[in-house]
Amino acid sequence: MPSDHSETGLELRTVSIRLDRQELLAVDLVITPGEIVTLMGPSGSGKSSLLGHICGTLPAQFDVSGQVVLNGRCLDGCPPQDRHVGILFQDDLLFPHLSVGGNLAFALPASVKGKAKRRMMVENALKNADMDGFADRDPATLSGGQRARVALLRVLLSEPCALLLDEPFSKLDSELRGQFRSFVFEQCRKSSLPTLMVTHDPEDGSAAGGRVINLA
């Protein structure tokens, strides 16, 4: 993890997003490392647009003001691949043309050199998620819960400095949801990532145990 800046977390300084001159949302927020902040609001309230803005993939037709600062570094204008902001969507979005291991190796920074070492890191990550020996599997043959876990492992292997969760539990059935949710939160705290979660489900917010912000 690049740590030339102090780890002050993710700051959204008076960020406001407008579409066709109409304000969708305005937030002013600091998320400290390891903290999980929940953003709740009806669909169309701009929650996902905010996440898109933070990771730098928001379509050009949106107007945005304010600043996004991660560990003291301003992210505005920085291309998405240089932001070190990871994102999980409600779909796992595993690349269907790559194996499970291929998906994870895709995320592993190039600075991790050597085929054997990269392979070992991928296998260790799988082992930590109780998915020993899954590296050569086709993602399409995995269960929903397993796919969700691989998606999280993939984000974590890319060594992000902040994590965004875009309703990542909404497509899992209720039993799996609880398990996967605690797995995600545990990993966020363990890696002390500032985490911003967007959700419809009040249970997600209470399970996160952090601040819950309701958008009107």
Added chain:
Amino acid sequence: MLRFVPIITIAFMIGPVSAGLIGTLLPAFGILPALGGTEPGLDPWAALFAQPGIWQSVRLSLVNGLIASFVSVAIVMLFCAAWQGTRIFRAMQRILSPILAVPHATAAFGLAFLIAPSGWIARLIAQFAGWDRPPDIAIIHDPLGIAMIAGLVAKEIPFLFLMTLAALPQADTDRTAQITATLGYGRIAGWFKATLPRIYPQIRLPVLAVLAYSTSVVDVAIILGPTTPAPLAVRILGWLSDPDLALRFMASSAAILQLLVVVVAIGIWVAAERFIALAGRQIAANGQRFRHDGGVRAGSAVLAGLSAGALILGLVVLLIWSIAGFWGFPDILPRSFSLRLWQREYDAIGSSLVTTLLIAVPTVVIAIVLVLGCLEHETRSRHKPGRGAIWLIYLPLIVPQISFMFGLQVFFTLIGLERTLISVVLSHLVFVLPYVFLSLSDPFRALDPRYGQTALCLGASPMRVFWHVRLPLLTRAVLTAMAVGLAVTVGQYLPTLLIGAGRFATVTTEAVALASGGDRRMIGIYGLLQMVLPFAGFACALLIPAILFRHRRGMNAQNRG
């Protein structure tokens, strides 16, 4: 670099059309210094209007183009209305998709072999009617051009059908059909009143392209069309190929006249669209249910099946003729089969395939690179192109080929590129680029943007996202677009003939050249040859991703979409 790709692509499409139109317009008014034309004047027009039967040729082009387009559109719309969402509809979808790869000339030859007085159908009737000689009537090359209309209709139906198919999901057609059915409407009435108005704007440009093509077609008209006089475009080609160079001036004014014919045809079509829209609104509100439409539904299936069947049977007859020994009338099959002709033509076949590939490979590679560049730029800049862009893409498909090919030839001569591979490839690109773009843009834009976003957020550079995420996910779509491009360049007759000035003997120019000779065995061979490359292309587009991703089940779903 990437941001210049759209401009370059547009230049490759619009540049030759503009240069060609100017190069045709000037000689049309007497200016062509290379042939001694320095004084502007109306002599070419006077010469043109003095040609015998010129207005008859114009009428043939205009009326037959309109009729062929209307019949094609009507059959496709009726069939979709009657059968959308049924098993017959899906069957037709599977039959028509590969037929799209059959070049126009091959389809026309096949049809000719079926319906000619000594064709298969006549032979079949002869078995029962006891004919021992072919009936003495002009079925192909008939003065009214009915055979030509039939050939155009049979070939345009698959194209329009697939275009409609692409538009259907955007109009929420399944639920609309449910609603009209529960309101008591018959299938066809419900579709025409509620779905057609939402589908038509989406297929309007392809329809206009079909209209422009049918009004100015050359190869199909040579094979099936009337000869005394021939439709305008065929006569223009005759004048352009005449050893008397002075005829080039008149040919140019005729090429401009051909452009006007297309403009008039489009004008009539658009006026008819307005009228139908106006009347349609009245009819939609009059409450007529047309509940019992079984007869019309059956009729539409018969018509669609007939057109597909004619194409397929035509291909079969081509194949049989190519290996026929003695085949007298009224025998259904030849007495003997032989590969003698294939063997004799072996070298010629090889060289025409090589020439075809020599043009096709660079054309398709340039086209796919440019189109991928355009779409990748669109994705990265996160800007949607405006409405105008789609008109630019259709422009080369709407301006008649014969109206700018001669001018383009003049232009290439001017810059010293006449009769070169470069100029032929450039002239093919004009038509290949739009089709490759139309084929690839839908799947490219339909790819879940979150794949790219996820990859970027994992720290991958845009370059890496393109090569390692987007391109592999779109393998099948890219290969299909390349196969479409290949089919288009292989089928090009006029650009190869005029810009190559006879130097490039491709399978298509060879096949059409055989039309006047009437050697059925040779036509069979070259008709089939025209299909070999497009079919091989589409087969690769199916097989390569299937083999490449045989251990990746998720890629099936990905590639179907």
